[in-house]
Amino acid sequence: MSRYRGPTLKIVRRLGELPGLTRKIPKRNYPPGQHGQQQSKKRTEYAIRLEEKQKLRYNYGLTEKQLLRYVRKARQLKGSTGQLLLQMLEMRLDNTVFRLGMAPTICAARQLVNHGHILVNNGVVSIPSYECKSGDSISIKNKESSKKLIKTNLEAPGLAYLPNHLDLDKNNLEGKVKSIIERKWIALSLNELLVVEYYSRK
Template identity: 55%
Template sequence: MSRYRGPRFKKICRLGSLPGLTTKRPPDKSKSNPRFSKKKEYQIRLKEKQKLRFHYGLTERQLLKYVRIAGKAKGPTGPVLLQLLEMRLDNTLFRLGMASTIPQARQLVNHRHILVNGRMVDIPSYRCKPRDIITAREKEKSRTLIQNYLDSSPHNKLPYHLTIHPLQYKGLVNQIIARGWVGLKIKELLVVEYYSRQI
């Protein structure tokens, strides 16, 4: 499985804030050069697609696969695409605060520290469903790792579709996320337009 190992700060300088990729914040771009401020449509779509890709830590092929699945599902393609990405296990762990970034959440899952409904899951792309219970394994190492992440992660407002019980190292998926609670500021329609010829 490939993942992005390059400089993360360069990515957020170019694309804007990506909380799933890194906890760093991009510099203020209030002093932009007006000569380069006009962007072409393709450039705008590409930037939105890259935002989505780097935030969720996906390869080009994986993202295209999600766009195709969203295109075949009922409802508008853009919001369905965001729901599919938000309900991934690695992103759910990140949103619960059990990991400070999505790559850290992916590592927790790959190293078998996470149980879903009492069963070990080592696939970060596992799609969480309503009423899924996500817990840490009962090993001391697993619980220590998650406790460290819970202590160090900024306590943002938890999305309404998730509930966390930090003392029990347990999170609950209440329902499928709505568009308003997605953790990334993005124009998903531009991503769908970018891939429109490949769907």
Template identity: 55%
Template sequence: MSRYRGPKLKISRRLGVLPGLTTKKSKKLNRPGKEGTSEDKNKKLTEYGIRLEEKQKLKFNYGLTESQLFRYVKEARRRRGVTGLILLQLLEMRLDTLCFTLGFASSIAQARQLVNHGHITVNKKVINIPSFQCRLNDTISVKDKSTSKNLIINNIKNNQRTEIPYNLKFDDSKLEGTVLDYCDRNDIQLQLNELLVIEYYSRR
């Protein structure tokens, strides 16, 4: 299944706030489709439906395909520790996600485009793979080119970046971020019950 490229506000109305998908807010409060009617408001989701929605939040927020997300779940299961937290840490260590967290882009989709176009370097080497898995002490910076630097500087100004999480260090003068540690659950902006995602994939 290919990556979703449809209306983003429609997804955020259905699943709630997804900071990695879009910063825009819809004027409509009801869910898309027929869900806005009073009959459907009283309708409760099944246990499967609840797990599916949590999985969809993760998929749309990080801009993943179904097969990519399943691969991350399998990798999280393989590692020692709390599977749900490890899954989130793997996703947060993707290059496009780190660029978004550092404020280089207003969404993960925009961050993915920056990486694809060769504006971002890791340890001084240009990396154009958005899913590139960064490691501890990796340095993420902007390509030493005026067009790349001007683009990122404008993005940082326009994005009104929030505080950088404690696991990252950012140097504004060099436009350079360093990965100090794995992220903590409280630092992740996405409101999600990751355990339900693990349960969704438990039979696969």
């Protein structure tokens, strides 16, 4: 299944607030579709787990195959699978650029990375899934158009606060990864255990 490129507000109306997907706020507070306003039947456990999985996938802009790969990788590590999964997704380069306020959404951050505007430890990295590590320096290509774009984005960041695992020097347009993110700083409202349960047989 390819990455979603359709209307973002439909997804937000169905799944709730997804800061990484869009900054837009829907005018209607009920799910999309002709039966959206009708009171739905009681949801099954599978439907609830599927919804949590979809939240994760759409917020971070992943394909089904990518998310499954992250889940399998998290299972192999020591610790809580759900928490490790979220930490791996949060430490992706596109998400780190978004959390620094250099892009309004994760999708926009991915585009910045793909187009070579972002430097990691003074070297161009054009792979959005690059895993940032403690001590990494995130800066901007020494090009006027790149700097202008980032400065504009920093005036109105996607999220109001900077998580405690990151540092940002706005004057030099440089960010620093201090450590691995803690669960309480993850902006998405999600029950990650249900995502792990959804993939338990895959």
